[in-house]
Amino acid sequence: MMKPADWTKKMSVWQSPDQMRMLVYDCAQSVGGTAVLAKHGYGFWRDSWIPAEYSRLSGADQVRLIDADFPDFETSQIGIEKQFEATEVLEPTRRRGDEIKADVVRAEAGLSTVRDDPSERWLTWGSANLALKEASDKRGKELSQRDRVGDLSELVRLFCFRG
Secondary structure: OOOHHHHHHHHOOOEOHHHHHHHHHHHHHHOOHHHHHOOOOOHHHHHHHHHHHHHHHHOOOEEEEOOOOOOOEEEEEOOEEEEEOOOOOOOOOOOOOHHHHHHHHHHHOOOOOOOOOOHHHOOOHHHHHHHHHHHHHHHHHHHHHHOOOOOOOOOOOOOOOOO
16 A cells, blocks of 8 residues: 555646546545545645646646645646645534544444535535635635745635535
């Protein structure tokens, strides 16, 4: 089985969005599918899933992880390279991965991992905008504290999770 550092190295070279998506899929499968979200040492997986999906949706020609704390990834489209930092906002009572950890336990016990997802818990346009503002404020504070904004071409707030 490949180690996390090996996966990160593979995802840090320029490749097509489809190639990145295949690496993301292969990595997850190598450690048990969605269990990758809760597996110690595999935080990079989420950081690779986001650029894989974003680059495909944005029409980028190439994508790669950046093996540094900031920014997270780069895309290239018709020769124009852009750097991105992704962040997330969670509700105060929710911790990332709790559902996945519960799913792993249920799956190991032979139980279904399908959960009810009532529409009243879905993001609305207003709650999505509020979550994006919170993510922007959160990341902006972190960036100004680190004085690392530099020549970062864009700050992307891609995904907001609501439990």
